[in-house]
Amino acid sequence: MAxxxxxxxxxxTPSVAFDPVERRLSLxxxxxxxxxxxxxxxxxxxxxxxxxxxxxxxxLRIVYMNTSSVRCVMDLLDVLEDAFARGRVVKVVWxxxxxxxxxxxxxxxxxxxxxxxxxxxxxx
Amino acid sequence: xxxxxxVATLIELGNRLxxxxxxxxxxxxxxxxxxxxxxxxxxxxxxxxQSNASEVTGVFSVYIEMAQNIQRYTTRHYEALASAxxxxxxxxxxxxxxxxxxxxxxxxxxxxxxxxxxxxxxxxLRSLDEAALKARYKQQLRAAPSDSEEDGAGxxxxxxxxxxxxPIECEHVEHPQGLAFFSLSAEV
Numbered sequence: 140m141a142x143x144x145x146x147x148x149x150x151x152t153p154s155v156a157f158d159p160v161e162r163r164l165s166l167x168x169x170x171x172x173x174x175x176x177x178x179x180x181x182x183x184x185x186x187x188x189x190x191x192x193x194x195x196x197x198x199l200r201i202v203y204m205n206t207s208s209v210r211c212v213m214d215l216l217d218v219l220e221d222a223f224a225r226g227r228v229v230k231v232v233w234x235x236x237x238x239x240x241x242x243x244x245x246x247x248x249x250x251x252x253x254x255x256x257x258x259x260x261x262x263x
Numbered sequence: 264x265x266x267x268x269x270v271a272t273l274i275e276l277g278n279r280l281x282x283x284x285x286x287x288x289x290x291x292x293x294x295x296x297x298x299x300x301x302x303x304x305x306x307x308x309x310x311x312x313q314s315n316a317s318e319v320t321g322v323f324s325v326y327i328e329m330a331q332n333i334q335r336y337t338t339r340h341y342e343a344l345a346s347a348x349x350x351x352x353x354x355x356x357x358x359x360x361x362x363x364x365x366x367x368x369x370x371x372x373x374x375x376x377x378x379x380x381x382x383x384x385x386x387x388l389r390s391l392d393e394a395a396l397k398a399r400y401k402q403q404l405r406a407a408p409s410d411s412e413e414d415g416a417g418x419x420x421x422x423x424x425x426x427x428x429x430p431i432e433c434e435h436v437e438h439p440q441g442l443a444f445f446s447l448s449a450e451v
Contacts, residue, residue: 150299171302171327173295173334203320205327206418210404239316241324241426248397 143185152178153201162228165198170212171205179211186218194228195219200235200262202242216253223255231257283359290355293334293371302326305358314365321426321451322358322365328419329356329369329447336371343374347440364428370446378435378443384420385447389430396425423449 143164148154153168164186172178189195197219204212219229231253233246243259250257268276280288287308289301305326309319333354337344345351354371373381391399400421424431427449435445 150303171331173331203323203327205324205331206404206422210418213404236316239320241317241320248401252401 143189146182155182161196162194163196163198165200167200169203170201170208171203172208175205175207175211179208179215183211183214183218186215190218190222190227190229195222196230196232198232198234199246202236202239204245212249216249216255219255220253229255231255232260233257234260234262237261237263280357283357284361285357285359287358288356290353292350292352293330293337293354294352295334298327298330298334301356302330309365312360318365318451322367325367325423325426325449325451326356326358328422329367329449330354332419333369333371336373336377340374340377344372344442347372347374347442349442365451366448367451368446368448370444372438372442373445375437375441375443378437378445381445382433382435384417385431385433388420388424389432391424393425396421400425420447423447426451 143155143157145157146152146155148168151169151172153166153170155164155166157164164182170178186195186197197215199212201212216231219231223229231250233249235242235246243261246259250259287301287305289297291297302323306319306323309322314322333356334352337352337354341351349372354369356367356369359366359368388396388399400418403418403421420431429450431447431449433445433447435443437443
């Protein structure tokens with residue numbers, strides 16, 4: 140299993156944590172760094188290495204993402220799509236505040252073109 | 264040049280902002296730190312007001328895309344803007360409210376050759392309905408690789424148009440030195 144060093148969140152980047160028991164990678168917070176690719180690239184590379192031999196649940200609780208972060212998260216979802224096509228157990232969970240209609244729609248758009256099983260969770 | 268501002272001018276400036284229903288305003292260099300901290304202030308302001316979570320997300324999204332568009336543009340064209348004598352990384356964003364909606368207006372100096380393509384892009388987005396904007400968004404997302412920063416502005420404009428409750432608008436004033444001041448407004 141590829142080791143993942145958890146990343147603390149900042150004002151412009153989400154916290155990223157991996158639970159090896161649950162095989163769950165959780166991103167939480169806001170994402171609008173000046174260079175989203177620089178932030179996401181190691182995460183995407185880790186996910187690719189991990190999914191070569193194991194399953195993964197991607198758990199997203201992101202309040203706001205700028206467009207370059209959206210692109211990077213789509214790259215991350217592509218890694219899960221590939222893994223799913225190769226028979227790995229993968230899943231995407233998108234969490235949003237129940238009153239945030241826009242965040243819910245954003246999540247729905249993310250998952251609507253996926254074949255990977257997904258879940259939209261409305262939280263208080 | 265020394266900065267100077269009489270108390271009368273300061274009062275007039277305050278009155279003008281108040282009469283235009285402008286609640287928050289930033290004018291100056293669009294650096295990463297400033298964009299982030301003004302954004303945090305905007306979010307706090309909206310959350311203390313009557314905005315619901317969805318409106319806060321909408322206004323915040325439009326603000327970040329407008330601010331990062333200015334940052335990207337002024338960074339890319341810094342030399343040319345600086346040699347034309349305008350504050351090279353400067354721009355302005357004002358945020359106003361009426362009873363129902365929040366209005367965001369952003370402005371910055373652009374080089375004359377950038378103006379027509381910008382206007383054309385805004386005009387094109389104005390002609391698209393919600394479904395067409397979504398289709399365009401998805402198509403553009405897939406069109407450029409995530410490591411290219413070049414098309415950031417194009418995606419940003421689409422995102423602004425998608426969050427806006429009415430078609431986005433732009434205006435400009437031309438300046439003799441091969442420049443134009445471009446402004447973009449969106450209502451959320």
